[in-house]
Amino acid sequence: MADLRALVDEDFCYLTTTGRVSGEPHEIEIWFSLVPETQTLYMLSGGGDRSDWVKNLRRDPEVTVRIAGERLSGHAREARDAEEEELARRLLVEKYETSPGRLQNWRRTALPVAVDLKVQADQPFCSR
Numbered sequence: 575m576a577d578l579r580a581l582v583d584e585d586f587c588y589l590t591t592t593g594r595v596s597g598e599p600h601e602i603e604i605w606f607s608l609v610p611e612t613q614t615l616y617m618l619s620g621g622g623d624r625s626d627w628v629k630n631l632r633r634d635p636e637v638t639v640r641i642a643g644e645r646l647s648g649h650a651r652e653a654r655d656a657e658e659e660e661l662a663r664r665l666l667v668e669k670y671e672t673s674p675g676r677l678q679n680w681r682r683t684a685l686p687v688a689v690d691l692k693v694q695a696d697q698p699f700c701s702r
Contacts, residue, residue, distance in 0.1 A: 578610035578693065581641045587615065588640040589689075591630035591650075599638075602627050606641075607665035613691040615639060615648065616662035618684035628685060639689060646691050653686035662686035 587606040590599050604627075607616045619625045623632075631637060631650040639646045653659040663681045671677045 578608055578613065578691070581644060582608050582610065584642045586641075587617075589617070589627060590638040590640070591627050592634045592636070594630050594633035600627065600630060601640075605666060605670055606639075607662070607669050608641075609665070613693050615646075615689040615691060616653075616665055617687045617689075618662065618666050618680065619687055620680055620684050622683070622685045625685075628687065631687070637689060639691070646693060648689040648691040650687060650689045653688055658688065659686045662688065 585605075586603050588601050588603055590601045592598070593600050604617050608614075609616070619628050621628070623629070635650045637648055637650045639648055653662055663684070663686060667677045667681045
């Protein structure tokens with residue numbers, strides 16, 4: 575398994591989806607949490623399923639994630655169950671909340687999205 579731990583503390587990732595209408599790549603900057611052991615990246619969509627990037631990944635779940643100059647491919651999906659939803663919410667709030675309670679509404683209402691990263695055991699990252 576590649577060592578993703580070096581990317582965990584980065585502030586942002588850049589998620590590229592394929593436009594559901596245009597077919598063109600669309601990149602957004604977004605907060606994330608990364609679980610290296612499972613090679614899973616989590617994000618929360620404050621706009622829920624109304625966000626363009628969520629609509630795009632529902633149409634085509636194959637995405638690219640860029641973190642600190644590293645490009646990783648992956649398969650995006652909504653959190654599988656209540657347990658994974660809570661994990662995503664907890665990890666993101668723990669990482670980004672600077673004042674107690676400041677992100678509680680976001681934690682409660684945002685849509686948890688996961689990206690299962692495709693990282694080769696013999697290759698540190700997919701590409702640069």
